[in-house]
Amino acid sequence: MEKNKVCLGAIVGVHGIRGEVKIKCFCDEEKHLTAYGALSNEQGDKTLDIKIVGHSKDLLRAKIKGVEDRNTAETFVGTGLYIERDKLPKLEDEEFYHTDLIGLEVRNLEREAVGRVNALYNFGAGDILEVKTNEGALEMLPFNKDFVPTINIKDGYIIIKMMLSDEDAEAELCE
Numbered sequence: 505m506e507k508n509k510v511c512l513g514a515i516v517g518v519h520g521i522r523g524e525v526k527i528k529c530f531c532d533e534e535k536h537l538t539a540y541g542a543l544s545n546e547q548g549d550k551t552l553d554i555k556i557v558g559h560s561k562d563l564l565r566a567k568i569k570g571v572e573d574r575n576t577a578e579t580f581v582g583t584g585l586y587i588e589r590d591k592l593p594k595l596e597d598e599e600f601y602h603t604d605l606i607g608l609e610v611r612n613l614e615r616e617a618v619g620r621v622n623a624l625y626n627f628g629a630g631d632i633l634e635v636k637t638n639e640g641a642l643e644m645l646p647f648n649k650d651f652v653p654t655i656n657i658k659d660g661y662i663i664i665k666m667m668l669s670d671e672d673a674e675a676e677l678c679e
Contacts, residue, residue, distance in 0.1 A: 509548070509586040510601050512537050518578050519560055523571040525580055526563040527554075530602070534564055540592060543585040552585065600655065609661040610635050619643070621662065635664070 517526040529537050534556065537543075543552045553569035571577050595601070602624045610619045619637040624647060626632065631647035645651045645664065654663035 508589050509544075509546070510589050510592060510603055511546075511584045511586050512543065513564075513585040515580045515583045515585065516563065517581060518574055519565050521574045523573050523577045524557060524565050524567055525571075525577050526560050527556075527566050527585070528562075529564055537564070537585070540587050543587055546584045546586055548586070550583075552580075552583075554585070600657065604657050605633075605655070605662070608655075608657070611661050611663050613663065613665060615663070617661075618664075633664075 512531055513527045513529045515525045516528045518524065519526055527537070531537050538554055538556060543554060544550060545552070555567045555569070556564050557567055558565040568577070568580065571580070589601075605621050605624060608621045609617050610621060612618050617638065619635045621633060622636040622642060623634040624631055625634065625644075632644050633647040633652065635643045635645070637643060645666075650665065652662055652664055656662070
């Protein structure tokens with residue numbers, strides 16, 4: 505994925521028979537999904553003019569211009585919704601796009617490489633950082649200043665204070 509594009513959401517399903525799609529929005533506010541103009545797919549070969557028409561549980565319901573039936577809408581399921589980075593507002597200090605963090609080297613406090621950022625999640629209680637360790641294990645830790653005191657996108661790394669292995673976590677739970 506090119507770093508000059510940012511994924512703002514993804515089409516995850518369809519709604520009804522009139523061509524509506526369900527969108528998982530990755531923006532901090534749902535209005536930002538369509539605030540910066542037409543979106544494109546990851547390859548950039550399809551431009552999607554989207555209008556939000558409602559909600560379906562935690563998802564947005566939307567119409568794609570030119571899509572009028574369920575069968576056509578189904579062809580868009582799984583499509584990421586991207587915008588050119590230069591169309592987005594300038595970020596404040598201590599703000600990052602998830603795409604900028606994915607793949608960064610993860611270092612411990614001694615600055616030893618211990619893995620790479622694999623993903624970021626938010627299940628409702630705050631951001632969670634998923635790290636793929638050098639041994640191939642996946643570890644999750646809160647994405648906050650207590651656990652991630654340093655983020656250096658320019659030089660391609662983050663520093664974490666601690667990461668529990670399965671054995672350490674079990675021992676801590678038994679204490």
